[in-house]
Amino acid sequence: MNSIIDLFPAFLLVFIRISAFFVTIPLFGHRNVPAVHRIGFAFFLAVICFSTIDKPPSLEIDEHYMLLAFKEALVGLCLGLIAYMMIAAVQIAGSFIDFQMGFSIANVIDPQTGAQSPLIGQFIYTMALLFMLSVNAHHLLLDGIYYSFQYISVDQAFPNFGDEKFAYFIAKSFNAMFIIAFQMSAPVVASLFLVDLALGIVARTVPQLNVFVVGLPLKIAVSFIMLIVCMSVIFVVVRNVFSLTIETMRNLLALVGVS
Numbered sequence: 084m085n086s087i088i089d090l091f092p093a094f095l096l097v098f099i100r101i102s103a104f105f106v107t108i109p110l111f112g113h114r115n116v117p118a119v120h121r122i123g124f125a126f127f128l129a130v131i132c133f134s135t136i137d138k139p140p141s142l143e144i145d146e147h148y149m150l151l152a153f154k155e156a157l158v159g160l161c162l163g164l165i166a167y168m169m170i171a172a173v174q175i176a177g178s179f180i181d182f183q184m185g186f187s188i189a190n191v192i193d194p195q196t197g198a199q200s201p202l203i204g205q206f207i208y209t210m211a212l213l214f215m216l217s218v219n220a221h222h223l224l225l226d227g228i229y230y231s232f233q234y235i236s237v238d239q240a241f242p243n244f245g246d247e248k249f250a251y252f253i254a255k256s257f258n259a260m261f262i263i264a265f266q267m268s269a270p271v272v273a274s275l276f277l278v279d280l281a282l283g284i285v286a287r288t289v290p291q292l293n294v295f296v297v298g299l300p301l302k303i304a305v306s307f308i309m310l311i312v313c314m315s316v317i318f319v320v321v322r323n324v325f326s327l328t329i330e331t332m333r334n335l336l337a338l339v340g341v342s
Contacts, residue, residue, distance in 0.1 A: 090133075092142040096155045096237040098129040103159025104228045108213055109170045110221055112163065132229055139335075140238040147208045150240055158235055158242065159228070165335055166224055167258060169328040172260045176267035177204020183275040184306040185299050195202060203310075207267075211321045227332040236342030242339040252338055256331055263327070267320050271309045280306050302313040 102125045105111045133139065142148055180186075181201035185288065215221055235242055268302060278301060286294045310317075 089141045090139050092148060092238055092297075093136075094129065094133045096142075096151055097133045097136075097211075097232070098126060099152055100134065100155040100159040100231070101125045101129045101228055103156040105159075106159055106164045106183070107163030107167055108169050108224060109341045111224075120179070121295050128225065128228075132232055135229075136232060136332040138219065140236075142238065146238070151237065154240060154242065155237065158231065161335065162201060162228060162231060164333055165253075165331055166227070166328050168256060168260055169263075169324055169331055170208075170211065170215075170325075173267065174201070174204040174208040175264035176317075177201050177207045177269035180204070180215055180260055180271045180275075180306065180310075183272050184302050186303075201260055206319065209279045210318075211324075214318060214321055215325060218325070219233070222333075223325065223329045225227065227329060227336075230333075231340070234336035239340070244339055246338070249319060250339055252335065259327065259331075263320065267317055270313045270316070271306055275302055278302050319338075 087231070093211050102122065105121045111124070142151070178201040181203045184203070186202045278298075282294045282298045285292060
């Protein structure tokens, strides 16, 4: 019993990191997922992760322990945010498409953040989450938090968050997110640009034609046709996004932790 009590502070640090990870991670961090389920899942995952630690440290609950708890929450939030940031590229790509096809005036509620999100973006994002479940990519997200304890131990008080390479890595991740979003939306956006160009030529040659009345349904029709044609390509990019997400999480751990 004494050994369990001695190891409880270290287990609590593991639980804090995983709980913070579940706050921001895609799918598990949705607001419509009951908090009791998230806490329970985080608890059992913390038990599994804690049982794999070779020599759990014996810690005392003091001011140094409060610093460790804050560090664990920060590590979990960073891992979850970097994973969400990569997968959010799917939603950003949909917002690019919505803006061009005229659907930006009609938004829906994002179940993860509770904020308004673009219609096509939310559709592609939901399909990406279903695709993630079908290929068991969510296991890789859990794999990332599992291996984080090998890079950043629970008794390591000062990860390398203050390193200039960390800021460069975050900026590079943001850059990759927008590049992926542009790649996913490029076929539809380019097609709509050609439609706008054609409508502009028609408006100059046939001034009597109301291009605003004709253009909106035409752009919507072209957008849906291009989405149907390019859907397989979009899911190939989504699959690459999952691989990039895991790679980004590993690189982040290697940057701020000690292997």
